[in-house]
Amino acid sequence: MDLVVDAGNSTVKLYAFEANVLRNSLALSYDDFFSNSCFYESYLSAKQGIICNVSKYDSQKIVEQLSSVCFTEFTHETPCLITNAYKTPHTLGLDRLAAAIGAEALSPQRNKLIIDIGTAMTIDFVDETGRFVGGNISLGLETRFRALHEFTGKLPLCSETENVTLMGKTTEEAIRNGVVQGMLYEIEGYIREYESKYQDVAVFLTGGGSHSFEKRIKNLIFANKNLVALGLYATLLYVSKAK
Numbered sequence: 648m649d650l651v652v653d654a655g656n657s658t659v660k661l662y663a664f665e666a667n668v669l670r671n672s673l674a675l676s677y678d679d680f681f682s683n684s685c686f687y688e689s690y691l692s693a694k695q696g697i698i699c700n701v702s703k704y705d706s707q708k709i710v711e712q713l714s715s716v717c718f719t720e721f722t723h724e725t726p727c728l729i730t731n732a733y734k735t736p737h738t739l740g741l742d743r744l745a746a747a748i749g750a751e752a753l754s755p756q757r758n759k760l761i762i763d764i765g766t767a768m769t770i771d772f773v774d775e776t777g778r779f780v781g782g783n784i785s786l787g788l789e790t791r792f793r794a795l796h797e798f799t800g801k802l803p804l805c806s807e808t809e810n811v812t813l814m815g816k817t818t819e820e821a822i823r824n825g826v827v828q829g830m831l832y833e834i835e836g837y838i839r840e841y842e843s844k845y846q847d848v849a850v851f852l853t854g855g856g857s858h859s860f861e862k863r864i865k866n867l868i869f870a871n872k873n874l875v876a877l878g879l880y881a882t883l884l885y886v887s888k889a890k
Contacts, residue, residue, distance in 0.1 A: 650696035650716055651879045653742075654709055659702070661690050662876040669873060669880075677704065680712065697721055697883040699741050699875075719886050721745065726889055727882045728752060732778045740769075742875050743782065746853055747773050749878030753869065754849040760841050761874070762834055764856035766790055770837050775847070785833065788856040791826045807859050831863050838866060 648670070651662040659680045663671040673690070675683075691713060699721040700706045710718045719725065723737050723744070728751045733739045743763065750759040751773055759773040764787055771782030786794065788807055796804035805822045813828070815821030842848050850867055852860065853874035861870045871877065 648693045649880065649883060650690055650693035650713065651876050651883070652696060652698040652700075652709065652713070652718075653875060653879065654698060654700040654702040654704065654706070656702060659709065660876070662873065662880070663690055663693065664880045669876065672873070672876070677702070680709075691716070695719075695883065695887065697879050697886075699745060699879055701741060719883060721879055721882060725882060725886065727885055728755075729773060729777045729779050732780055734781075739779070743769050743771055744779065745875045745878035745882070746851075747771055747779050747878065748881055749853075749871075749874040749876070750849070750851045750869075751777055752877060752881035753851075753871075758841075758845040758848045759851060760838065760848055761851045761853065762837070762857075763874070764788060764830075764852070764854040764860065768830070768833075768854075768856075770834075772841065774845075783837075787854075788826065788830060788859060791830070792822070795822055795826070827859065831860060834860060834864060835866075838864070842866075 649664045651664065653660040658674050658676055661673045662669060693716045696716045696718045698706055698710060698718050706720050721741060727748050729748055731739060746761050746763050750761050756775055758775050761771045763769045766787045768785045768787045769782055772780045774780055792805050795802050802822060803819060805819050807827055808823060811824055811827045815824045838850055849869060851874060852867055852870045853872055857870060857872055
C-alpha cells in the first residue's frame, strides 16, 4: 500500500492507494491528527508515501505521526509527468500542479482543462504534450456568497441549494441564482473557448465544491473530487520508478 498525505491549511487528508486504486481516504483536523493515532492506524502499513504540505506545520512533524513510511515531499522541483511552463513556476500552487498531474495521468496525449472549485476556483490548461501552460483564478462558491454578505449593508448570507432558476423572486433566490448560475456560465464559457481553440479537450472537474456543478455542466467529461490525490500518487510512482 502507498500513502498520499495532502496537508492543507485546516485539515490533513490521507489517501491509501494499492495497485493504482484508491482504497481508503480520511480527512482530519490537525488536533485530531496529532492526538488520535487510532484514526489512522490502518494507514501505517504503507510501504512508501508522498506529502504535499501547505500547512503551518513542518512536514517532518506530520510524517513522524505515520510510523516508518519513507516519504517523498512534493515540491516544484519534484520530477513528475508534466512540464511546468508557467512563467513564474514557483508561484504555481502545489494543489493546482498536483491536479494537473492527475489529469495528465488519466488522459495522456490529450488537451486537458482542469476546473477546481474550492475556496477559490481555478481553471488550468495542460496541453497534449503534457505542458502546464497556465490558467486563471476566480472566487469559489462559498467565497462569493460571503462576499455579497460581508461587503454589502443588507444582503443576507445564503448558501447553495438544488433549486436554482433563471430569475429570483426574492432577495435570497436572487443571490443563490446569481452566484450559482454566474459560476455555471463562467465555467461553460471557459469550456466553449478552449474547445474552440484546441482539439480533443478533456474537461476535468474537481474540488470540494465540484458536486454543486457536476450535473449542471452539459459537456463535462471527468468529475473526480480526488484529482489532487491522484496526481500526488502518480508523482510518487514516477519518482519511485526513476530511482
